[in-house]
Amino acid sequence: MTATAVASTAPVRFDLVVPEVFPALLKVHEVVSDLDLDKKLHHLVHLRASQINGCAFCVKMHTREARQDGETSDRLDRLIVWAHVSDFSEAEKAALAWTEALTVLNPQTDYASLRGRLRASFTDKQIGALTATIGMINLWNRLQVSAH
Numbered sequence: 246m247t248a249t250a251v252a253s254t255a256p257v258r259f260d261l262v263v264p265e266v267f268p269a270l271l272k273v274h275e276v277v278s279d280l281d282l283d284k285k286l287h288h289l290v291h292l293r294a295s296q297i298n299g300c301a302f303c304v305k306m307h308t309r310e311a312r313q314d315g316e317t318s319d320r321l322d323r324l325i326v327w328a329h330v331s332d333f334s335e336a337e338k339a340a341l342a343w344t345e346a347l348t349v350l351n352p353q354t355d356y357a358s359l360r361g362r363l364r365a366s367f368t369d370k371q372i373g374a375l376t377a378t379i380g381m382i383n384l385w386n387r388l389q390v391s392a393h
Contacts, residue, residue: 256391256392256393257391257392259388270381270384270385273377273381274381274385277374277377277378277381280370280371280373280374280377280378281368281370281371281374282371282374282375282378284314285311285314285315285316286336286337286340286375287378288307288310288311288314288316289311289316289320289324289333289337289340289341290340290341290344290375290378290379290382291303291307291310291378291382292304292307292308292311292321292324293324293325293327293341293344293345293348294344294348294379294382294383294386295307295382295386296324296325297345297348297349298348298383298386298387298390299390300385300386300389300390302389303382303385303386303389308321319332320332320333324341327341328341328342334366335365335366336365336366336367339359339362339363339365339366339367340363340366340367340375342359342362343359343362343363343372343375343376343379344375344379346359347376347379347380347383348379348383360372363375
């Protein structure tokens with residue numbers, strides 16, 4: 246491959262070409278992290294979305310962070326099959342279903358029933374925090390994956 250071809254296909258360095266974006270995203274991330282959402286759930290949501298999005302960097306980072314905050318390897322190992330195991334609470338399963346629905350957008354998804362399931366365990370503020378968390382991790386995943 247020629248140098249021109251390599252340059253034309255090289256990943257865009259967002260941190261260099263639009264440096265003002267990253268501090269703004271980090272600020273949003275800080276605000277979302279300070280909302281009323283359980284830290285372990287936050288990690289599970291980040292990790293599950295990252296798995297779906299195929300972001301190896303984020304999967305590694307969020308797995309490490311989850312373990313540092315006391316999450317077990319058994320639960321992390323079975324996160325990919327969360328709906329079929331008893332390792333996760335109903336609240337966690339509702340949050341993971343919401344994560345998957347907002348990560349893989351499907352016009353057939355019944356968001357109303359998913360919100361009803363969430364409301365059995367979370368306040369509207371917590372659902373808002375969860376939704377913002379999912380949105381942010383999907384954004385971060387997409388930025389990272391664009392450099393693959």
